[in-house]
Amino acid sequence: MGTKRVCVAASLPPLFILAFSLIQVTAPLCADKVNFTIVGKAQPITGQPDKWRICASKILYAVIPSDTRKLAGIAKLDGDGSFELAVTAAPGELLFLCAHFNGVLSCSSITQIKAPDKDGVRIELGKMHLDRVRDVVEFAIETPDGKRLGRKALVHIYNMYGEVTAKANGLWSDDNGVVRIEGLLSGLYDVWVEDVEGDKEGKFARMLFRCVEVAAGENAQRIELRLQPSGAICGRLLFSDGKPASGCIVSMQTATFPSERTQAASAKAAYAHGAIDCYAEAVVQGDGSFALVGLTAGIHSLDVRVKGELRPKHTINDVAVKPGQTTDIGAVVLPDEGWQFMFDGQTLTGWKESDFFGRNEVRIENDRIVMLMGNDMTGITWVGELPRIDYEVTLQGMRVSGSDFFCGLTFPVGDSHCSLILGGWGGGVVGISCIDGFDASQNETTRFMQFQNGRWYRIRLRVTNRKIEAWLDSQKIVDVIIEGKRLSIRWECEPSIPFGIATWRTTGAVRDIRIRKL
Numbered sequence: 001m002g003t004k005r006v007c008v009a010a011s012l013p014p015l016f017i018l019a020f021s022l023i024q025v026t027a028p029l030c031a032d033k034v035n036f037t038i039v040g041k042a043q044p045i046t047g048q049p050d051k052w053r054i055c056a057s058k059i060l061y062a063v064i065p066s067d068t069r070k071l072a073g074i075a076k077l078d079g080d081g082s083f084e085l086a087v088t089a090a091p092g093e094l095l096f097l098c099a100h101f102n103g104v105l106s107c108s109s110i111t112q113i114k115a116p117d118k119d120g121v122r123i124e125l126g127k128m129h130l131d132r133v134r135d136v137v138e139f140a141i142e143t144p145d146g147k148r149l150g151r152k153a154l155v156h157i158y159n160m161y162g163e164v165t166a167k168a169n170g171l172w173s174d175d176n177g178v179v180r181i182e183g184l185l186s187g188l189y190d191v192w193v194e195d196v197e198g199d200k201e202g203k204f205a206r207m208l209f210r211c212v213e214v215a216a217g218e219n220a221q222r223i224e225l226r227l228q229p230s231g232a233i234c235g236r237l238l239f240s241d242g243k244p245a246s247g248c249i250v251s252m253q254t255a256t257f258p259s260e261r262t263q264a265a266s267a268k269a270a271y272a273h274g275a276i277d278c279y280a281e282a283v284v285q286g287d288g289s290f291a292l293v294g295l296t297a298g299i300h301s302l303d304v305r306v307k308g309e310l311r312p313k314h315t316i317n318d319v320a321v322k323p324g325q326t327t328d329i330g331a332v333v334l335p336d337e338g339w340q341f342m343f344d345g346q347t348l349t350g351w352k353e354s355d356f357f358g359r360n361e362v363r364i365e366n367d368r369i370v371m372l373m374g375n376d377m378t379g380i381t382w383v384g385e386l387p388r389i390d391y392e393v394t395l396q397g398m399r400v401s402g403s404d405f406f407c408g409l410t411f412p413v414g415d416s417h418c419s420l421i422l423g424g425w426g427g428g429v430v431g432i433s434c435i436d437g438f439d440a441s442q443n444e445t446t447r448f449m450q451f452q453n454g455r456w457y458r459i460r461l462r463v464t465n466r467k468i469e470a471w472l473d474s475q476k477i478v479d480v481i482i483e484g485k486r487l488s489i490r491w492e493c494e495p496s497i498p499f500g501i502a503t504w505r506t507t508g509a510v511r512d513i514r515i516r517k518l
Contacts, residue, residue, distance in 0.1 A: 149177025
């Protein structure tokens with residue numbers, strides 16, 4: 001993501017700053033729209049400048065929308081990388097300014113600006129960074145034993161903000177399972193194999209390969225993606241009154257949902273972008289039965305969406321899947337009370353910015369909350385009601401940039417509080433702060449893990465009177481009995497009380513924040 005916010009005045013000459021300041025003070029906010037111009041230069045240009053576009057919009061699009069009226073402005077690049085962009089927006093509106101190559105977002109180019117309050121303002125922007133281009137990329141889908149797939153596969157490719165293959169409704173490979181793309185920006189991509197031709201029974205897992213790196217350069221880069229032999233899950237879902245949960249959708253747990261912002265090829269492709277290592281979904285039948293096929297081996301969580309709802313109401317955790325086998329979970333009764341979603345994907349409703357000394361900006365980027373690198377901490381604190389014991393919370397978190405903790409999750413335990421730290425003390429410490437006065441770096445929960453910048457991690461926390469448990473993706477990372485122990489937080493985290501999420505000298509992002517009573 002590598003985003004940054006630019007103060008309009010900060011990029012202007014001194015005399016213009018004074019004039020602009022006077023405009024800000026004296027101009028009334030009476031116009032519905034203002035027209036202004038942004039001029040700047042984007043670098044480096046690596047050939048084909050005619051394929052670059054500079055766009056301004058209220059939300060970030062992984063690909064330029066077909067209806068460019070959704071944008072506040074769009075312009076071509078000149079051969080030397082300079083551009084002049086005419087923009088129409090509401091006075092004071094926050095906009096994202098970014099570049100697209102072949103219609104695909106350059107994630108490193110994103111800058112946030114604020115529209116002026118008066119027509120005719122000309123904003124001088126500093127240099128915009130462009131991701132470099134790989135001339136040709138070949139994604140080669142392989143069988144579990146490393147051989148050529150020998151059949152076609154339907155593949156979806158995502159950058160950090162959505163599906164870049166949406167306009168083509170995904171991409172079918174050639175007869176050998178190779179997807180060839182000419183002119184793809186360098187960076188990290190997720191690749192989801194939705195379908196394999198002739199594999200209706202789901203012999204091959206419908207895998208999501210996360211953080212596949214495309215490097216800049218000429219000629220072809222070949223990336224081999226090896227499928228796994230799949231397993232399956234079946235069972236029956238019942239409502240609390242004993243009636244079958246017919247018409248509900250059961251799926252692998254996800255963190256993204258269909259919306260205008262996702263611009264996915266399909267609703268299924270939108271959901272898949274938020275899954276951990278595979279995605280499949282099925283409709284619950286009239287008798288409550290369901291079957292999910294094409295799953296990777298491992299421990300999985302299942303989301304259950306009520307018919308007509310985009311977000312899940314229930315989750316079934318810790319279902320073990322083995323390759324070549326079907327796991328029968330039997331009859332599961334869904335509780336009346338389900339998830340409470342703590343983030344609507346668009347606003348900070350229910351949250352306030354934590355009052356950390358040296359904090360930086362908190363902003364919304366489409367479906368995520370981004371906490372910019374502070375000196376030392378930046379974060380958000382929940383201001384609504386929440387349970388204090390016997391509850392579970394889950395979210396996805398990402399270290400965007402920096403090298404310390406990207407998620408310091410402070411939470412209540414009865415009358416006490418403590419924090420789950422992910423990636424602290426220089427980037428690798430995981431644990432609970434504090435137990436009997438000892439923080440996450442020096443108590444029984446301490447462990448060391450490596451985190452990859454730009455990768456989403458599923459975080460799950462469970463709190464009861466007896467213990468605190470936590471999982472990262474499907475791996476259990478905390479399991480500590482707290483009876484008879486003194487729980488507390490480090491003083492730095494006090495602005496997060498009673499429930500908050502913070503970063504330490506790191507830019508972090510979170511999304512899909514849910515809480516439920518046990």
